[in-house]
Amino acid sequence: MSSETQLPEADYVVLGSRIALGLDGGFAVAVPARLRLLEAAGAREPLMLSVDGQSPEAHAAQRQAFVDGGHVPDPSRVRNLFDELLAGGDWLSRAGEPGGRTPGVAYRTVRDAADRPIAELPVIENDPEWHLRDANVVVHAPDGDRVLRGFRGLYIAWLEAIAASRRGAAGDPDRLFVVVCESRQIGEALVGWDDPRVRLVHTIHNSHLPAPHDDPAAPVTGLWERWLRTLDAHDAVLWPTAAQRDEVAARFGDPGTFHVVPNTIDLGPEPGAAVRRDPHRVVMLNRLAPQKRVDLAVRAWPAVVAAVPDAHLDVYGDGPLRDELQTLVDELGVAASVTLHGATSERDAVFDRSSVFLTSTAFEGQGLSIAEALARGLPVVSTDARYGPREAVGDAGVLVPPGDVEALSAALIDLLRDDRRRVQLAARARAAAAAFTPEAVRPALVAALRAAVGHPSRRAR
Numbered sequence: 001m002s003s004e005t006q007l008p009e010a011d012y013v014v015l016g017s018r019i020a021l022g023l024d025g026g027f028a029v030a031v032p033a034r035l036r037l038l039e040a041a042g043a044r045e046p047l048m049l050s051v052d053g054q055s056p057e058a059h060a061a062q063r064q065a066f067v068d069g070g071h072v073p074d075p076s077r078v079r080n081l082f083d084e085l086l087a088g089g090d091w092l093s094r095a096g097e098p099g100g101r102t103p104g105v106a107y108r109t110v111r112d113a114a115d116r117p118i119a120e121l122p123v124i125e126n127d128p129e130w131h132l133r134d135a136n137v138v139v140h141a142p143d144g145d146r147v148l149r150g151f152r153g154l155y156i157a158w159l160e161a162i163a164a165s166r167r168g169a170a171g172d173p174d175r176l177f178v179v180v181c182e183s184r185q186i187g188e189a190l191v192g193w194d195d196p197r198v199r200l201v202h203t204i205h206n207s208h209l210p211a212p213h214d215d216p217a218a219p220v221t222g223l224w225e226r227w228l229r230t231l232d233a234h235d236a237v238l239w240p241t242a243a244q245r246d247e248v249a250a251r252f253g254d255p256g257t258f259h260v261v262p263n264t265i266d267l268g269p270e271p272g273a274a275v276r277r278d279p280h281r282v283v284m285l286n287r288l289a290p291q292k293r294v295d296l297a298v299r300a301w302p303a304v305v306a307a308v309p310d311a312h313l314d315v316y317g318d319g320p321l322r323d324e325l326q327t328l329v330d331e332l333g334v335a336a337s338v339t340l341h342g343a344t345s346e347r348d349a350v351f352d353r354s355s356v357f358l359t360s361t362a363f364e365g366q367g368l369s370i371a372e373a374l375a376r377g378l379p380v381v382s383t384d385a386r387y388g389p390r391e392a393v394g395d396a397g398v399l400v401p402p403g404d405v406e407a408l409s410a411a412l413i414d415l416l417r418d419d420r421r422r423v424q425l426a427a428r429a430r431a432a433a434a435a436f437t438p439e440a441v442r443p444a445l446v447a448a449l450r451a452a453v454g455h456p457s458r459r460a461r
Contacts, residue, residue: 004443005041008453010176010199011166012043015159017183018052021065025287026368027205030263031182032071034203034445037264037438038180041446047162048072051081051155051186059083081158085119086112091161092119092139092146095154099147102135122150128222131189152189159190163198176453181234184227191233196460199235199452203261206365207386208248213363214386214402216247228252233459235452238445240366244387257458259448264438265371268348270430275352280311280416283354283378285347285369286361288319288340293383293403295321296360298328298338300409305337307413313338313358316350351376355422356415357397360408364388374433379425381411392436396428 014035021028031048038046048066050059059082063075072078085092101107106123122135136147137154148154163177174197181187181202190200207213208224220228231237231252238261239245245258282304286292294315305311315325315338322340329338344350351357357373359382367388370380380397382389383404390399398415400407415422434440 003446003450005446007038007041007043007446008176008450010043010178010453011163011170012038012046012178012180012449013049013159013162014038014046014180014182015049015051015186016181017050017185018054019048019050019182020052020062021069021071026263027182029071030205030368032066033264033438034180034182035072035077037442037445040438041442045077048078049080049159049162050078051158053082056080056083056086079162081155082110084158085110085154088112088118089161091157091164093141093143095139095157095161096137096146096148098144099136099138100145101138105135107138129226131185152192155186155189156193159193160195178449178453180238184223187234188223188227188230191230191459194457194459196457198457198459200233200457200459201236201238201449201452202234203238204240204244204365205263207244207363209363209386211362212403216251216386231255231257235455235458236448238448241387241391243391244365247386255458257452259444259451261444261448262436262441263366263368264441265368265375265433265436267375267430267433267437271352271377277355278312278353279355279419279422280308281314281354282311282356282358282381282412282416283314283316283350283373284358284360285316285344285350285373286359287317288315288321288325290321291362291364292317292319293360293362294325295328296383296403296405296408297358298325298332298334299405300360300412301334301338302332303406303409304412304416305334308416311337311412311416314350314354315340316342316344316347318343347372348376351378354378355426356381356412358412359383359389361385361389362402367392368436371433371436374429377426377429379415379422379429381408381415383408392432394428394432394435396425396432398425 019031035048059080063078066072107120109117110119112118117140120138124130131151134150139146167175178199187202210218232255236257240262242260329335357378357380363385370392380393383402384399385402398411400411
């Protein structure tokens, strides 16, 4: 490999609060895709780590789902803090210092399969900054109880144990350990980790803007406001779009660590001659959640079907708004031409029956489904939402103002009526999607990680 596609020597892990297929949408696909990209760039058996507190049985099922779906090569690459907490081990016995519970704080006891107490975890309710509190985590070690500084102390102790094991296997006590944080809560919790052999890289998966998500000067509050205060502490920050990077840099400053590294898709083979598209079939594929504003597409549809009577809208995906959306479909009298299908495992077949991909999203981090549709040769009609659609669609689709139902219906009507234009846009679709293949994105990822590794830790004392 050339230096543009080869990672510097180090150990690499990706770390999220929870990474679960079927629960975490595109995030649960993007994170293991980054793991595979790291390995393709030369990382030695990178790991995908999580710190969510579900049962070991739930984690085992999730690991197997990642393997069965081809997202990770084997279950050993997927590890969870609480599984390893229950298993005990020397890393717990060595962690922290002698002590006990923090007075005035409620605790819950973590027990192993033999009902032996392993640890005492503070219970901090109704506090969005619970992960930053210093209430002791108590570990029951063979030589007496030991304490760690809150959940962040527990996270760091676990990561230090993994890093030490990797260094021991490599025979290099100074080997660098690169943690790619996929969750802002995790990133916040780790910024006090001042080991000079550690590099913290942070990825972004969504818009930082508050509702209605279209004003780059709007006040930023809550988790985003706290996380933005930590920008200087990360050795690299990976933005999925240039637009978001530029707007954050203009408002909050770029400490010299910003990089644009989109999430990747598998381009796959070009749809063959056997594909028979319905020229008036429009498809959506997304969670039925408030962010995706599927209701706007449904509200646009009466005008579409009035102008193109045989048009049909297929909506694939599931979520909390399904019943509400079905009620809207019925109220608007479009049940004959709008179908909520639920989740599908036949994405490419769904795309290949259609002629236009539609998204009416309010905001995005990147919008992987757009690139996936383009890869199947579908032109796109999308809201011009921050952030992602504009950079993904390029010249292979049509953008309309966010929230504009009339513009959405007009764009669909124009495209469904104009076979020639639709074919022209479709011809450009796979070229637009190619910008998001692993091969296209790898140089940007390698450059970002080389920059992080090539400079001293931004947290080291």
